[in-house]
Every structure is written in C-alpha cells, then in structure tokens.
Amino acid sequence: TERVPPPPMFAAVPRAWSRLPTTTTPARTLRSHASPNTLVTVIPGDGVGPEIVKSAMGIVKRSGAAVDFEVIEAKEKVIRSELTESISRTEVVLKGPLQSSKTHFSRNKRLRDAFQLNRNIVHVKSNPGIKTRHSDIDIVIFRHNLEGEYTNMENEIVPGLVQSLKVTTASRTKILAEQAFEFAKTHGRKKVTAIHKANIQKLTDGLFIETIGEVAKNYPEIEYETMIVDNTSMQLVMNPNQFDVMLTPNLYGNIVTNIAVGLVGGPGLVPGANIGKRVAMFETGARHTGRDIAGQNVANPTAMILAAAKMLRYVKFEKEADNIEAAVEKVYENGTVLTKDVGGTASTTDFTAAVMAEM
Numbered sequence: 436t437e438r439v440p441p442p443p444m445f446a447a448v449p450r451a452w453s454r455l456p457t458t459t460t461p462a463r464t465l466r467s468h469a470s471p472n473t474l475v476t477v478i479p480g481d482g483v484g485p486e487i488v489k490s491a492m493g494i495v496k497r498s499g500a501a502v503d504f505e506v507i508e509a510k511e512k513v514i515r516s517e518l519t520e521s522i523s524r525t526e527v528v529l530k531g532p533l534q535s536s537k538t539h540f541s542r543n544k545r546l547r548d549a550f551q552l553n554r555n556i557v558h559v560k561s562n563p564g565i566k567t568r569h570s571d572i573d574i575v576i577f578r579h580n581l582e583g584e585y586t587n588m589e590n591e592i593v594p595g596l597v598q599s600l601k602v603t604t605a606s607r608t609k610i611l612a613e614q615a616f617e618f619a620k621t622h623g624r625k626k627v628t629a630i631h632k633a634n635i636q637k638l639t640d641g642l643f644i645e646t647i648g649e650v651a652k653n654y655p656e657i658e659y660e661t662m663i664v665d666n667t668s669m670q671l672v673m674n675p676n677q678f679d680v681m682l683t684p685n686l687y688g689n690i691v692t693n694i695a696v697g698l699v700g701g702p703g704l705v706p707g708a709n710i711g712k713r714v715a716m717f718e719t720g721a722r723h724t725g726r727d728i729a730g731q732n733v734a735n736p737t738a739m740i741l742a743a744a745k746m747l748r749y750v751k752f753e754k755e756a757d758n759i760e761a762a763v764e765k766v767y768e769n770g771t772v773l774t775k776d777v778g779g780t781a782s783t784t785d786f787t788a789a790v791m792a793e794m
Contacts, residue, residue, distance in 0.1 A: 480531020482724030483734035490736035564767030578688025703735025706742035762793035
C-alpha cells in the first residue's frame with residue numbers, strides 16, 4: 436500500500452511551563468444549530484470530573500472564545516449513541532475522567548477505539564511555582580492508544596486459566612514513531628527514547644522497537660535510544676532530566692506518564708490529549724477520577740483548565756489559549772491561592788476565581 440506521511444502535528448510552542456504542544460491538524464469549525472460558534476462535546480466524567488470540567492468551561496467562557504458546549508453525561512457502564520453522535524458532529528471533546536469498571540469494558544478505551552485516537556500526548560513540565568525534588572523536567576510522552584495490552588481480547592481457557600492477547604503491528608507503530616520524530620524535529624528536541632520489554636516479550640515489543648529503529652534512521656540529527664520499562668521507571672525517579680521525548684506502547688505509557696506526572700506535583704497539574712485523524716479529545720494527563728475527594732470542592736482544576744486551553748489552540752483560538760495559560764502561570768507565581776494538593780488551602784472555586792482575575 437502507498438505510504439501516507441503523517442500530518443503536521445504541532446504549532447510552535449512557547450517555553451513557559453504551561454505552554455503545551457498542540458496539534459496543527461486543520462481544525463473543524465462545525466457549528467451549533469443556534470450559534471455561529473465552534474461546538475465542542477463535553478463529558479463531565481466521574482469523581483471530581485464534574486467539578487474540574489465546570490471550572491474549565493467557565494474559564495473558556497471568560498476568555499471570550501467563540502465556543503459553545505454540548506454537555507453529554509456518560510454515567511452508564513456503556514457509551515450511549517447520543518455521545519458518539521455528538522462527537523461525530525463536533526470532532527472536538529473536552530473530557531472529564533471516567534472511572535473504569537471491573538465488570539464492563541473501559542469507557543475510556545471504547546472512546547479511543549471508536550474514534551481511532553491513536554496517540555496520547557502528555558507534556559510533563561516542571562512548574563516553577565511548585566517545589567519538587569527535581570527541577571527543569573521537560574518530557575513529552577507519546578503513548579500508543581490503540582494496541583498493546585489494551586485489546587480487551589481475553590478469554591478463559593478452562594476454569595482457573597485465562598489468557599490476554601497483546602497486539603503490536605508494524606504499520607501503526609510506524610505511524611506513531613513518525614509522529615513522535617516529526618514533533619522532535621520541529622520543536623528542537625534532541626532525543627527520542629523508546630520504552631519496551633523486548634528482553635522478555637521478544638516478538639511484540641521486539642517488533643515495536645525494530646519498527647521505531649527503522650523510522651529513526653530518517654532522523655539522523657535526533658539521538659535515538661531504547662530503554663527497558665523497569666529501568667525507565669527507576670531512571671525517571673533518579674534522573675528524569677535525561678529524558679526528552681518518550682515513545683511508549685500502551686501499558687508502559689500509562690505507567691511512565693503517572694510516574695512523570697507525580698514528579699512535577701501530581702495529577703491535578705498536567706493536561707493531556709488524544710489525537711486521531713478526525714477527532715481530538717482533551718483531558719487530564721493522568722486520568723485520575725479522585726473519587727475520594729469528589730464533591731468536596733477541593734480538587735485541583737489546573738490540568739483540566741490547561742487541557743481546555745490546549746483544546747482552544749486546536750480550534751485556532753490562539754490568543755484565548757495564551758490568555759488562559761498565562762493566567763494559570765501567574766496564579767502559581769503568586770502562590771497565595773493554591774489547592775491542598777500543592778500545599779495551599781484554596782478550594783476549586785477559589786482557584787478558578789483567581790485564574791479568572793488574572794485574565
């Protein structure tokens with residue numbers, strides 16, 4: 436089959452801690468029936484999701500961006516047709532965290548599969564306003580969303596014996612690798628690290644790093660290395676500054692992202708995006724539902740606010756996105772209105788109001 440080059444993904448990104456990589460894939464400008472504004476599907480989610488999503492929506496409105504929200508609840512264990520129809524129309528989603536069930540397929544995965552959101556991108560960057568063990572962390576993680584261990588292909592062979600199928604394809608791995616290396620090239624990144632466990636999973640992870648290695652040959656200016664996932668976990672904790680761009684299969688990406696997010700202050704701080712050919716879904720980077728603090732007005736909405744800013748940049752509201760990111764940065768510089776998870780005493784609504792005051 437004819438090789439189709441990956442689309443350009445990211446616009447130039449300022450270096451401030453809150454400036455995140457955003458796609459430059461031509462944004463859809465679908466209209467609502469009653470308004471000329473860009474229509475965005477919103478999923479409030481579970482746990483603290485409704486609280487932090489409400490915060491983000493209010494700040495988007497405060498920015499003056501010409502955006503309308505179509506809010507669709509996803510409380511059931513399955514994805515309703517109302518939600519998939521909305522996403523098919525808008526092609527842009529602001530999503531709160533969804534709690535996975537032990538008895539039903541993950542709604543998060545259902546959405547990623549349904550709209551072929553092949554890459555999860557999380558930019559983990561130190562926030563100067565938060566004191567952590569390591570400083571100057573600046574890592575962009577490209578996680579494969581559609582393959583690996585997350586196939587949902589499990590079966591019981593006999594009682595007491597089950598198996599799970601892990602899938603890796605050269606074609607999809609190549610697409611993800613090309614996207615990661617193109618990002619590194621256009622953003623002045625110096626190194627790409629592929630994470631694997633090919634010493635044990637010789638065929639699946641072996642194919643993963645073999646395919647990436649072939650792509651790496653087309654980018655001689657970028658250093659390429661591979662690293663076993665257990666060593667990666669240790670190296671992240673000991674010396675995270677050695678990493679630049681990380682390219683991971685599905686499960687390892689989940690683990691690596693959560694470690695990296697913890698290093699810069701926790702799940703309330705880092706946004707993420709899931710990007711496909713047609714649909715983009717913006718959410719928190721670590722996807723924690725925070726059920727233990729739900730409804731208490733204490734959740735940190737920073738990650739969701741920055742995800743909303745990233746969404747605005749995707750639909751070409753650059754100035755509004757800059758305004759939001761700069762306001763969040765200013766609140767952390769001031770350090771007087773911060774939530775409990777980062778050493779403050781402010782509520783979710785207090786923090787939201789402080790960001791609005793800086794806009």
